[in-house]
Amino acid sequence: AQKITQTQPGMFVQEKEAVTLDCTYDTSDPSYGLFWYKQPSSGEMIFLIYQGSYDQQNATEGRYSLNFQKARKSANLVISASQLGDSAMYFCAMREGRGGGNKLTFGTGTQLKVEL
């Protein structure tokens, strides 16, 4: 079974609008971390936001917020006030276990295109 599922291969959003990128995860480990990364065409992986499984509040970083719904095992990324520079591939990732190798498992990604 997929540990990280991103069901939206591609998304379009108009500039200045908000967009939600979906991510669901599957784990039986009570301790885990969820990450979102942005990968522009240059290939670099840019860290956006992190949510720990025990965090009480949803994570926020500037225009990025993570809608963490633990019971539903979802960790959607919300980008507010989209900008043309937000056009990129976005990956959701999970780290299982407290320390547990710290390796990340990635979803298949969502290609976001911001339009004028």
Place this chain on the structure above:
Amino acid sequence: GAVVSQHPSWVICKSGTSVKIECRSLDFQATTMFWYRQFPKQSLMLMATSNEGSKATYEQGVEKDKFLINHASLTLSTLTVTSAHPEDSSFYICSARVSLGAGETQYFGPGTRLLVL
């Protein structure tokens, strides 16, 4: 923020040659680094976990004799693709875990594009 560098950024080589890729943590010490591979239009796949001063841990299906990993210091891990073949052409990315107070993240290097002719 923490910076991870990779060298070279891209390399073209002939089939049968070996290629070494370096991954450095520039402003922090990383006891553990990770090597990923990404084919076009696909996600990142973990190849191995590189541990400073000990042997790397390889993921299932990754040939340890083909992808040699050395983590000789707290700031440097190297991946050597031995006897490279065209099917090894890919985007190779390293990362290192960084603690951020109560949180954490993994910072990634800029990646190395390998083309084997």
